[in-house]
Amino acid sequence: MASYAVKEMFVTLQGEGLNAGRRALFMRFSGCNLWSGREEDRAGAECTFCDTDFVGMNGDHGGRYAGADELADKASALWCEGLEEGAPCAFVVLTGGEPLLQVDAALIDALHARNFEIAVETNGTIAAPPGIDWICVSPKAGTEIVQRSGDELKLVWPQPGVDPDAMESWAFRHHLVQPMDGPGQVDNRNAALKFVYQHPRWRLSLQTHKLIGLP
Ligand SMILES: C[S@@+](CC[C@H](N)C(=O)[O-])C[C@H]1O[C@@H](n2cnc3c(N)ncnc32)[C@H](O)[C@@H]1O
Numbered sequence: 705m706a707s708y709a710v711k712e713m714f715v716t717l718q719g720e721g722l723n724a725g726r727r728a729l730f731m732r733f734s735g736c737n738l739w740s741g742r743e744e745d746r747a748g749a750e751c752t753f754c755d756t757d758f759v760g761m762n763g764d765h766g767g768r769y770a771g772a773d774e775l776a777d778k779a780s781a782l783w784c785e786g787l788e789e790g791a792p793c794a795f796v797v798l799t800g801g802e803p804l805l806q807v808d809a810a811l812i813d814a815l816h817a818r819n820f821e822i823a824v825e826t827n828g829t830i831a832a833p834p835g836i837d838w839i840c841v842s843p844k845a846g847t848e849i850v851q852r853s854g855d856e857l858k859l860v861w862p863q864p865g866v867d868p869d870a871m872e873s874w875a876f877r878h879h880l881v882q883p884m885d886g887p888g889q890v891d892n893r894n895a896a897l898k899f900v901y902q903h904p905r906w907r908l909s910l911q912t913h914k915l916i917g918l919p
C-alpha cells in the first residue's frame with residue numbers, strides 16, 4: 705500500500721484560476737521533479753521561479769501518511785472544521801511540489817468516498833490518473849508536457865522559451881496567464897496584461913490569496 709509524504713494541509717480560498725474565491729482544502733505534497741527545493745539548486749533547476757516551500761513534511765498537518773484512508777480521513781476532518789454537519793461542496797486541491805509524483809487511484813477513490821471534488825495543480829510532465837475532477841496544468845519552459853488536456857492551462861508569464869500559440873491546440877477548456885511573482889513582479893504583471901490584451905483566448909489569473917494575506 706502506498707504511503708504519502710505531505711508537506712502541509714490547510715483550509716483557505718483557492719487563490720488562482722477559474723476556481724478563485726472557492727473554499728478549498730489544500731493538500732500540499734512534498735517534493736518536485738523539476739527542483740529540489742533547495743535555494744542553492746534553484747538557478748540550475750528546470751523550474752527556477754517557484755514560490756513554494758515543499759521540502760519535508762513539517763508544515764501544518766504534514767507528515768508521512770501510511771495510506772489513502774488515513775490521509776483522506778484527515779482531509780475530511782480538516783474540511784469539516786467550522787462547517788455545519790452535512791455541508792455540501794467539499795473541495796480539495798492537490799498541489800505541491802508536484803502532486804502527481806504521489807497521487808494514485810487509491811487516494812482519488814478515498815477522497816471521492818468522502819464526497820470531495822478533487823482538483824489538481826500540476827506541472828504537466830506526468831500524466832494525470834483517471835478520476836480527477838479539475839485538472840490545472842502549468843507548463844514550465846524547456847519541459848515536455850505530457851498532460852495536454854484538462855480544465856485549465858495556467859501559464860506563468862513571462863517565460864522565455866514557451867510557445868503559447870502552440871498550446872492553444874492542446875485540449876484545455878480555459879487558458880490563463882498568471883504573472884510571475886518574485887523579482888520583477890511589476891514588469892511581469894504588465895507583460896501579462898499586455899499578453900491578454902493581445903490574445904483574447906487567454907484570461908488573466910491573479911494570485912488573489914497573496915493580495916489579501918491568505919495562505
Ligand atoms: C507551486 S506550484 C505546485 C504545483 C505544480 N508543481 C505546478 O507547478 O503546477 C502551484 C502553482 O503555482 C504557480 N507558481 C509557482 N511559482 C510561481 C510564481 N513565482 N509566480 C506565479 N505563479 C507561480 C505554478 O506555476 C502552479 O500553477
Ligand SMILES: Nc1nc2[nH]cc(C(=O)O)c2c(=O)[nH]1
Binds near residue numbers: 719720799913918
Ligand atoms: N490560496 C492559495 N491558492 C493557491 N492556488 C494554487 C496554489 C498552489 O500553491 O498550488 C495556491 C496556494 O498556495 N494558496
Ligand code: SF4
Binds near residue numbers: 736738753801802827
Ligand atoms: S514545478 Fe511547481 S512545485 Fe515544482 S518547482 Fe516548479 S512551481 Fe514549484
Ligand SMILES: [Mg+2]
Binds near residue numbers: 755756
Ligand atoms: Mg501557492
